Amino acid sequence: MSREAILAAIKKNQPATQVLPDLAGFSHAGPGDPEAFRKVVEALGGQVFEITSFDEIQPLVAEHYTDVSKVVTINPAYFAGAATQWQEGDGRQLEHVDLAIIPGQFGVAENGAIWVTESEIEVRVLPFITQHLAIVINKDKILPTMHDAYAYIGAPTTGFGAFIAGPSKTADIEQSLVLGAHGAKSLTVFMIG
Structure with missing residues (x-):
């Protein structure tokens, strides 16, 4: 069967178009x-x-994170004495970060996800390489559903964005849950407002 015959057969067998x-x-x-x-x-x-x-x-960090020594933050107002000059490099400079405190744009009530982009985190790997992650969001920036979230985002204006929901976790076939498998071991949300 020739190429043209195959393409003609495929074109002939297309499903009927439907309104979305x-x-x-x-x-x-x-x-x-x-x-x-x-x-x-x-x-x-x-x-x-x-x-x-x-x-x-x-x-609150001092009370709930007694084992952290290296803290980085985007906003110095979040944590006095946090590491400075950590943005330069390819991400390996963040290897020993115990706690990262970053801002989030908004949260989603239906699934607990928080939208962050590279404009907030500056180094894309930061929320994934840190041992513990804390995100600061405004209480009035909680959206009801992911449909509302995507409508709010619209056309992305940054090169990178992620919804982060809970600490990193995975479970095997025996349903043994492991936290921090491929990202932060814990997530703390500071809801201001």
């Missing part, structure tokens, strides 16, 4: 529920602290 479904019913008007967001993050193995100012972050 209307997804408007999946979007919600208004903000997401911070309490629903909290429950999902905690169910995924993370923890959420509601704070009213950045000054509350450092005491």
